[in-house]
Amino acid sequence: MDPVCPDATLLSPPPAVAAGPSSWKADAADASRAAGGDFRAFERLYRAHVNRVHALARRMLNPDEAAEATQDVFVRAWQKIGSYRGEAAFGTWLHRLAVNVLLGRRQVLKLERERHLEDDSALETIPARVARTSDLSMDFEAALERLPAGARQVFVLHDVEGYRHEEIAQFLGVTTGTTKAQLHRARMLLRGHLLA
């Protein structure tokens, strides 16, 4: 017997560092392989989706925590990948898991409720009427980082990631009235930051 037989696990080329948009079928196939223990397949999924997950972590937490939180997401994904059935795009499944992991980090720190119950004093820093200009020149990401955590999370989930209020309320364990109020608050704060 030839001991050096074709071995898909060892001989497959390494994934591209900057993978393009991954297709549903390719991701589903890799997810299935990863669920069977194929590390290479899981690495391909990582390469395909890490930028989006990292961006989410950076925006929901902060730049210092983003790398470690992103690792947490993929470690959890490895643990849970057997539950992915291919009924939705892998990216959708991963993204939802990522949101839960990222929110969980805050829950562990027992900050979540306090930040959602914080008063509206931050809004007082916004001018009631600001000088109007169409030039939103301040870096949007930097402005995002200045938002209070509760408003920031709702804004990121709704306006950046496209979740509905009902979904966000479920993620956060609050009512849609709260998420709508936080979203408006975040938008108004950003408007103030960006136009100040």
Next chain:
Amino acid sequence: MSLSTDPWEGRLSEHLDGTLSAEERSLLDAHLVTCGECRATRAELEQIVARARALPERAPGTDLWPGIEARVAALAQQPFSAIRARRPAAVRRGITLSWPQLVAAGLLLVVLSGGGAWFASRGPRLAGRATQPAQTSGGTNYAAAHQDADPEYAAQVADLEKALAERREQLDPSTVKTIEANLKIIDLATTQARQALAADPANPYLKEYLSKSMRRKVELLKQATEFASTR
């Protein structure tokens, strides 16, 4: 909620998102016709939303995969956790395992998962054998179990083992321990695959699994030897 005294300002986001009731929307539409400030605010909020939706993905500053790989491997094998726990906290926050440990961890995971699938396919009779110690000579002579089966392979493994043994002192003891533990696991998988093939010689899955195990051993020995040579 804001310093504005206009009661409609707080509803502009809902107007923008289309989540107002039909009645509320009609009332706010009418208000916007006459209120320039609310029109301007709504237009600015629209810009904020448009910019948010256009934000690009952001890659991490460094490749996070090695750390993820190490953490997943640590979940699968307690000794990796023990190694990690002994390392300084400052090191633990970054890539926590050395290069050969990462390689070995990855191989270990593949072997364990592949072995698990194989045992599952072979049923309880063979699964019971998995708990038996490997019938190898122990120590570093890992080729002993296979010399009779494939002389060419055994010679290749023996050469690599000899090279590794000569460089053993250049490696950290915990790295050596990890490599040896993984080699023993690969040997166990290989031995059991041979036993299963003896009972079912035509089984293509077993043939492939055996070849993979043998190749993994060669790869691990090569990588460990190359790493030791750079120390």
